[in-house]
Amino acid sequence: MLERRSSLPRAPVRGENLLASHDAASLAALLERAGGVASTARATAAKVLRHVYRDEGAFTDEALLAIGVGAWARPTLLELDPSLSLTIASEAPSEDTTIRLALRARDGALIEAVIIPGPARTTLCVSSQVGCARACTFCETGRLGLLRQLSAGEIIDQVRVAQRVFAPRAAAGAPRIGNLVFMGMGEPFDNLAEVTRAIRLLTDSRAFELAPSRVTVSTVGVADKLPAFFRDCRAELAVSLNAPDDARRTAIMPVNARVPMAALRAAIEEHLPASRKVLFEYVLFHNVNDAIDDADLLAAYVAGLRCRVNVIPCNPGPDPALRPPTVERIDAFVARLSSLGVTTLVRRPRGRDVGGACGQLAGALRAAAEGVGES
Ligand code: SF4
Numbered sequence: 448m449l450e451r452r453s454s455l456p457r458a459p460v461r462g463e464n465l466l467a468s469h470d471a472a473s474l475a476a477l478l479e480r481a482g483g484v485a486s487t488a489r490a491t492a493a494k495v496l497r498h499v500y501r502d503e504g505a506f507t508d509e510a511l512l513a514i515g516v517g518a519w520a521r522p523t524l525l526e527l528d529p530s531l532s533l534t535i536a537s538e539a540p541s542e543d544t545t546i547r548l549a550l551r552a553r554d555g556a557l558i559e560a561v562i563i564p565g566p567a568r569t570t571l572c573v574s575s576q577v578g579c580a581r582a583c584t585f586c587e588t589g590r591l592g593l594l595r596q597l598s599a600g601e602i603i604d605q606v607r608v609a610q611r612v613f614a615p616r617a618a619a620g621a622p623r624i625g626n627l628v629f630m631g632m633g634e635p636f637d638n639l640a641e642v643t644r645a646i647r648l649l650t651d652s653r654a655f656e657l658a659p660s661r662v663t664v665s666t667v668g669v670a671d672k673l674p675a676f677f678r679d680c681r682a683e684l685a686v687s688l689n690a691p692d693d694a695r696r697t698a699i700m701p702v703n704a705r706v707p708m709a710a711l712r713a714a715i716e717e718h719l720p721a722s723r724k725v726l727f728e729y730v731l732f733h734n735v736n737d738a739i740d741d742a743d744l745l746a747a748y749v750a751g752l753r754c755r756v757n758v759i760p761c762n763p764g765p766d767p768a769l770r771p772p773t774v775e776r777i778d779a780f781v782a783r784l785s786s787l788g789v790t791t792l793v794r795r796p797r798g799r800d801v802g803g804a805c806g807q808l809a810g811a812l813r814a815a816a817e818g819v820g821e822s
Contacts, residue, residue, distance in 0.1 A: 465600030466506065466527040467607070470647040471496055481523035491520050493653055499529065500654040533558075533604045538612065550608060552577070552601060556594060559631050560605040562613055562624070568661075569613065570626035573605040575642050576633025581667055584699045585689075585730065585764045588632045596638045602645035605631075606655065627657055629664045630685075636669035636676065643680045650681065659683075665728065667702045670714035677718050685726040685757075686715065690736050691744035699735075699769070708748065716752060724753040730761045731780060733772040742780050746787035755790035 469477065471492050478488035498504040498514050506529035511521050536549040536557060546562040558574040578591035610624055617623045627649065629635040635642045646662055649655040659681035666672075667687050676684065688708075690696035696703040706714075715725055727749055731737045749756060758781055760771040772780070777793060784791045 464526070464528050465532055465598060465604075466499065466529040467532070467603040467648070468598050468600035468641075468644070469527070470599070470644050471651060471653070472647070473644065477523060478520050482519055487517075488520075491516055495524060496648075496651060497653040500648075501656075531604050531607060532598075532601050533608055535608065535612070546612060548605075548609065548612065550605060552597075558597065558601075558605070560609055561631065562609050564613075564616065564621055565626075566622070568622045568625040569617075570628060571606060571609050571624045572628050572630050573602060574631035574633050575602065575629050575635040575638050579633045580637065581634045582701050583667065584766045585732070585761065585769050587765055590765060593633075593637070596641060597633070599641045599644040599648070602641065603648060603655075606649065625657070625661055627662045628685075629662075634667055634669065635664045636666045636672040639672050639675060639679075643676075646680055646682050663726065667700055668706050668711045669702070670706045670711055673714050673718045677720055677723070683726065684719075684723070685728055686711070687728045687730075688745075688748075689728070689730045689732075691741040691748065695736060699732075699766075712748060712752070719753065724755065727754055727756045728759060729756055730759045731772050731777060732761050732769045733776070735769060737772040737776050737780050739779060739783050742783035743787070746784055746789050749789060755792065756784060758784070758791060758793045760793075760795065 469492075471489070474492035474495065475485070475488045478491055479485055481488075483491065494514055494516065495511070498510070499506060504510050504514070506525075506527075508521055508525060511524060516524065532553055533550040536551040538549075539547045541547070544564045546564075548560045548562070550558050550560060552558065556577040558577055560574060561572040563570040563572065574597065576593060576596055578594040579586070579588045580593035582589045582592075606624070606627065613621070613624055629642060642664065646659075646664075649657045650659050650662060660683060662682040663685050664676070664680065664682050665685040665687055666676075673684075687700075688696070689699060690703075693703060693707050696708060719725060729736075729745060745756070758777070760777055761769055763770060781791055781793045
């Protein structure tokens with residue numbers, strides 16, 4: 448059973464005039480509307496992407512003329528705004544090297560992105576919405592409600608800003624930002640068109656050149672969007688589970704009342720392409736979902752799916768009843784899952800001293816983000 452049509456509020460997307468809101472296809476479509484024949488429009492769009500993102504060339508009439516963009520296309524292109532749509536409102540480095548960025552959009556909206564350096568690669572956690580309508584009880588962002596959608600360009604600009612912030616460390620030898628996770632503010636499937644367009648540009652070899660396997664989109668389980676996600680997006684899928692049965696999952700994740708766990712599992716099983724896996728995220732809460740019996744239920748739930756499970760001890764969030772388990776309980780839970788044949792990773796939260804949240808899972812998922820893409 449798929450989710451009924453959502454009654455979530457419609458919040459506007461800003462920034463349609465940003466150059467960064469265009470992937471190769473939408474830029475080519477724009478140029479076709481400007482009078483170019485399809486093949487020329489596609490070739491021009493490719494040329495522009497390479498010039499702007501890979502060669503970091505200027506976006507001026509002279510520079511576009513110099514790379515061979517015709518007079519028929521330049522006025523249309525130059526109506527687009529190539530500048531950053533986000534500024535840094537605050538930058539909080541953590542003792543464990545995590546950098547939490549609060550970013551301000553042009554309308555004043557604040558979002559969060561988190562840079563998580565690792566030994567082999569650096570991960571960036573980005574936001575997909577300003578606020579979120581999904582109201583998970585453990586999540587600070589859920590308390591805001593949905594304020595508005597982010598445009599593709601605003602998603603891209605989180606990457607551009609983070610690359611600039613991280614440039615000195617990269618120049619000093621730290622691994623560049625090579626992993627991207629949509630685990631910040633917002634439910635990405637509630638803004639899937641913009642998220643998908645941003646991912647197409649981020650994974651385009653003429654632009655940001657991220658490997659699709661290094662981009663992960665995390666959802667609470669908006670099942671009716673799974674077909675579109677797998678059709679249009681080559682990124683990896685993560686599903687935030689966090690409970691072993693419907694009663695407990697509904698209590699902390701209202702989406703479960705619309706899409707119970709069995710329906711979510713059936714939708715994943717039906718739509719997951721043969722070549723792909725799903726990552727289940729399971730945040731552990733003391734005496735809520737961390738018993739050995741809960742590990743048994745979780746193992747039974749994921750049995751038969753191509754998947755792995757990331758177990759993440761929670762960071763304290765807005766609900767005082769949800770606290771991290773003891774180390775002994777974490778170890779016992781993970782050992783039980785592993786003994787039942789479930790590929791399991793445990794990830795400890797990082798960046799605690801900078802506080803706050805990477806939106807979606809109150810900081811704990813920063814740790815999950817670090818594990819994404821590891822083999
Ligand atoms: S956990 Fe994610 S989906 Fe749930 S309220 Fe927070 S941002 Fe929204």
